Amino acid sequence: MTLIDTELSPIPVTIVAGFLGAGKTTLLNHILSAEHGRRIGVLVNDFGSINVDAELINQVEEGMMTLANGCVCCSIRTDLIQAVLQLAERDDPPEHILIESSGVADPAGVYEAFLQTEIRNSVLVDGVITVVDAVHVLGLPDAEAKLARTQVSGGDLIVLNKTDLVDSDTLSNVKDWIREVKPTVQIFDATFGRIPMEVLLGVEHSHESSPGDHTSSAHHHHDLQFETWSYESSEPMNLGLLQQLLNHLPSTLFRAKGFVYAADKPNSRLLLQLVGRRAVLSVDRPWGDSPPQTRLVFIARSETCDFDAIQRVLESCKEVVKSS
Numbered sequence: 017m018t019l020i021d022t023e024l025s026p027i028p029v030t031i032v033a034g035f036l037g038a039g040k041t042t043l044l045n046h047i048l049s050a051e052h053g054r055r056i057g058v059l060v061n062d063f064g065s066i067n068v069d070a071e072l073i074n075q076v077e078e079g080m081m082t083l084a085n086g087c088v089c090c091s092i093r094t095d096l097i098q099a100v101l102q103l104a105e106r107d108d109p110p111e112h113i114l115i116e117s118s119g120v121a122d123p124a125g126v127y128e129a130f131l132q133t134e135i136r137n138s139v140l141v142d143g144v145i146t147v148v149d150a151v152h153v154l155g156l157p158d159a160e161a162k163l164a165r166t167q168v169s170g171g172d173l174i175v176l177n178k179t180d181l182v183d184s185d186t187l188s189n190v191k192d193w194i195r196e197v198k199p200t201v202q203i204f205d206a207t208f209g210r211i212p213m214e215v216l217l218g219v220e221h222s223h224e225s226s227p228g229d230h231t232s233s234a235h236h237h238h239d240l241q242f243e244t245w246s247y248e249s250s251e252p253m254n255l256g257l258l259q260q261l262l263n264h265l266p267s268t269l270f271r272a273k274g275f276v277y278a279a280d281k282p283n284s285r286l287l288l289q290l291v292g293r294r295a296v297l298s299v300d301r302p303w304g305d306s307p308p309q310t311r312l313v314f315i316a317r318s319e320t321c322d323f324d325a326i327q328r329v330l331e332s333c334k335e336v337v338k339s340s
């Protein structure tokens with residue numbers, strides 16, 4: 017058993033929240049690649065059963081833990097506590113812990129998990145950073161917009177991300193919306209999560225935004241609102257057909273991400289990132305020793321997306337391997 021010296025200062029924890037695809041992983045990678053000299057532990061919570069985000073986080077090998085298939089603000093809170101304690105009790109504990117919560121998490125629920133006595137001596141929440149997607153946040157349907165508001169109101173600092181993709185009117189409308197939700201919050205404009213390190217790692221949790229004003233039921237609703245579906249295949253896919261599929265996905269699909277094994281580019285892993293209507297397929301690293309495989313996660317509002325139909329189309333994208 018490891019004895020935690022309560023005289024030691026607790027490890028600061030920064031919770032990174034924000035709607036599906038807002039740019040949380042991108043922000044984490046920005047922090048991890050910056051020169052701040054601090055040893056950072058990372059915890060990643062993916063909502064789907066395939067932990068895509070963990071594979072997209074650079075630079076951390078030892079101090080990284082993943083929590084997949086559940087949401088840290090409610091269904092897997094105990095796992096979160098265990099994972100954080102494991103990081104904190106290492107022989108070489110991190111000096112700072114970053115938690116990427118799933119895109120459907122209520123940050124107040126994640127924060128609440130840290131109030132439990134078993135964890136209070138070892139870690140302390142430094143602050144909640146909420147990443148807001150400047151492109152999509154104002155276009156969300158009501159139920160999802162409600163969740164986005166909850167995420168903003170639980171943030172101590174707002175990173176208004178993807179400012180490169182919107183015009184100045186949209187940007188100011190989004191800022192008005194944020195200020196309406198949380199009048200005094202600091203907003204930092206960003207592209208690809210790039211804001212100064214002192215700001216990111218030195219956030220102080222404002223007790224004004226502590227979870228007191230959220231009812232516990234609020235952060236249990238999202239299990240009803242979202243469902244995830246994943247697809248895996250070891251057969252190469254035809255890129256042209258896949259692109260056609262990506263252009264015709266239902267609008268109730270909020271997020272898709274993962275890796276593609278393409279017949280046209282068999283040696284490299286392709287990375288698919290779809291947020292709202294915006295799909296980007298890019299060449300990632302070579303497959304190397306790992307067997308090429310398509311692994312995709314889709315996240316939609318519950319019972320609105322015909323995943324069987326998507327599966328059929330995905331199957332039809334498989335390239336028929338011709339024998340020579």
Ligand SMILES: Nc1nc2c(ncn2[C@@H]2O[C@H](COP(=O)(O)OP(=O)(O)OP(=O)(O)O)[C@@H](O)[C@H]2O)c(=O)[nH]1
Nearest residue numbers: 035036037038039040041042119177178207208289
């Ligand atoms: N143009 C542009 N794209 C961005 C920016 N930030 C992130 N992206 C892209 O948006 C997509 C989603 O970014 P992620 O960092 O994976 O978002 P996330 O919040 O971690 O997503 P989930 O974990 O699925 O909720 C990726 O394709 C990013 O490259 C930005 O400022 N500008």
